[in-house]
Amino acid sequence: MTKQTFTRRTVMGSLAGALAGATVIGGTQAAAQTSPAPRANQPWDVVVIGAGVFGSWSAWKLLKQGKKVLLVDAWGPSHARASSGGESRLTRTEYGGDQIYTRFAWESLTDWIALSKKAELPIFQPIGALYIYQKEPATLAASAALNKELGAPMHRIERAELLKRYPQLGLEGIQFGVLQPTMGALMARRGVQTVVKEFVAEGGTYKQLAIQPPKDGAALDAITSTSGETVRAKQFVFACGPWLPKVFPDVVGSKIKPTRQEVFFFNADAGDVRFDPPQLPAWVDADEPGIPYGFPSLESRGFKLAIDAHGAKVDPDTNDRIISAEGLKQVRAYLARRFPGVSKRPLSESRVCQYENSDNGDFIIDKHPKWENVLIVGGGSGHGFKHGPAVGRYVAELTTGKLAKAESRFALSAHKTQG
Numbered sequence: 230m231t232k233q234t235f236t237r238r239t240v241m242g243s244l245a246g247a248l249a250g251a252t253v254i255g256g257t258q259a260a261a262q263t264s265p266a267p268r269a270n271q272p273w274d275v276v277v278i279g280a281g282v283f284g285s286w287s288a289w290k291l292l293k294q295g296k297k298v299l300l301v302d303a304w305g306p307s308h309a310r311a312s313s314g315g316e317s318r319l320t321r322t323e324y325g326g327d328q329i330y331t332r333f334a335w336e337s338l339t340d341w342i343a344l345s346k347k348a349e350l351p352i353f354q355p356i357g358a359l360y361i362y363q364k365e366p367a368t369l370a371a372s373a374a375l376n377k378e379l380g381a382p383m384h385r386i387e388r389a390e391l392l393k394r395y396p397q398l399g400l401e402g403i404q405f406g407v408l409q410p411t412m413g414a415l416m417a418r419r420g421v422q423t424v425v426k427e428f429v430a431e432g433g434t435y436k437q438l439a440i441q442p443p444k445d446g447a448a449l450d451a452i453t454s455t456s457g458e459t460v461r462a463k464q465f466v467f468a469c470g471p472w473l474p475k476v477f478p479d480v481v482g483s484k485i486k487p488t489r490q491e492v493f494f495f496n497a498d499a500g501d502v503r504f505d506p507p508q509l510p511a512w513v514d515a516d517e518p519g520i521p522y523g524f525p526s527l528e529s530r531g532f533k534l535a536i537d538a539h540g541a542k543v544d545p546d547t548n549d550r551i552i553s554a555e556g557l558k559q560v561r562a563y564l565a566r567r568f569p570g571v572s573k574r575p576l577s578e579s580r581v582c583q584y585e586n587s588d589n590g591d592f593i594i595d596k597h598p599k600w601e602n603v604l605i606v607g608g609g610s611g612h613g614f615k616h617g618p619a620v621g622r623y624v625a626e627l628t629t630g631k632l633a634k635a636e637s638r639f640a641l642s643a644h645k646t647q648g
């Protein structure tokens with residue numbers, strides 16, 4: 230296994246290629262405010278285990294609070310089998326009026342935009358987000374009011390206008406749409422890897438280490454890697470995504486259920502731009518069974534489609550990554566009705582990922598019941614990516630004591646075990 234260790238010194242010197250071609254961006258001013266690593270034999274202030282979207286943003290936000298932070302991951306930031314892996318994620322503030330997630334998404338967007346501006350290639354693509362409805366949702370008025378309060382534009386588009394604007398959409402059964410013109414797509418892998426690159430450039434340390442589940446005991450002051458390395462810290466943040474049940478079988482266990490999710494890409498006919506931005510925004514077919522959603526062809530990757538309904542329970546270590554014939558058949562039948570222009574095109578790419586679902590879709594951000602200095606962070610439940618920056622800020626506030634207690638909806642005790 231290749232081990233990678235990045236400190237500020239190595240990042241300033243030769244990060245080239247270390248984080249998938251990352252280049253060094255500034256960071257000297259911020260680095261001067263933080264101490265990169267503890268002195269010999271001293272523990273880290275915080276070790277964050279898991280460099281997915283939650284762990285990476287948490288590590289960076291903790292560093293900005295002046296903490297000496299080590300971020301580790303068993304395979305690397307946003308690797309192919311992580312829930313944060315892959316190409317694109319939808320960001321939106323249409324959350325049925327839910328205060329927490331609407332505000333988290335809105336707060337996070339500011340950070341994503343700032344990161345995108347610094348990055349060589351875009352991380353946020355403001356292609357718009359369109360929801361199409363067969364009936365008026367009961368929560369739409371509350372959502373519109375909350376978005377208005379925040380200043381997030383949200384426009385209702387009647388069916389006749391939808392037909393004019395989006396002739397590539399088959400609108401069978403659709404009454405109206407809602408467009409959030411300033412929302413859109415986050416480039417997932419690129420986004421997380423850029424966060425880690427910034428974290429390192431500002432004085433944080435990233436290391437490739439697979440951490441063993443902590444042993445039962447009165448206190449936790451050190452963790453051990455599978456290669457036998459011991460890492461000491463005052464505080465630990467475990468942001469291990471769909472692996473959390475394996476790390477904490479007793480405390481998390483089936484409170485998080487990883488499920489198999491298939492993703493499909495189709496290229497339109499040569500020269501057909503109807504499925505490219507800006508002709509098509511990101512979209513959600515809100516009342517269709519399974520809630521299909523997708524993206525126009527971002528960076529020429531192809532029109533993307535996925536079904537939000539949870540697939541079978543899987544183990545992230547053994548789940549094979551080959552789409553099912555049944556899934557492809559289901560998707561083609563749907564495309565024939567809603568996106569006939571690509572329904573007969575050959576599949577150009579596919580991916581199999583996993584959601585890491587809590588019982589009700591709420592995140593889990595809570596202290597370990599026995600160890601005060603251990604925070605468990607996960608349960609993104611198919612909608613977590615966009616919230617990475619707000620979750621990171623929240624984790625930093627809980628870890629530094631600025632926030633005394635986690636939101637009750639995020640508590641471990643608020644979540645049931647699942648079959």
Ligand SMILES: Cc1cc2nc3c(=O)[nH]c(=O)nc-3n(C[C@H](O)[C@H](O)[C@H](O)COP(=O)(O)OP(=O)(O)OC[C@H]3O[C@@H](n4cnc5c(N)ncnc54)[C@H](O)[C@@H]3O)c2cc1C
Pocket residue numbers: 278279280281282283284301302303304305306307308310311312313314317318319320438439440441442468469470471472473476490491492535582583584585606607608609610611612613614615616
């Ligand atoms: C197909 C798909 C589509 C999605 N669409 C959207 C969307 O449109 N919008 C949206 O907002 N969200 C979306 N999501 C959800 C979102 O991507 C996830 O909720 C989020 O990425 C979870 O991040 P995480 O950091 O918790 O987990 P992960 O990204 O899985 O990161 C956990 C990390 O922990 C590491 N790790 C685990 N165990 C150990 C260990 N013992 N030692 C060291 N490292 C360890 C892993 O290697 C991994 O890198 C989607 C998810 C999927 C799969």
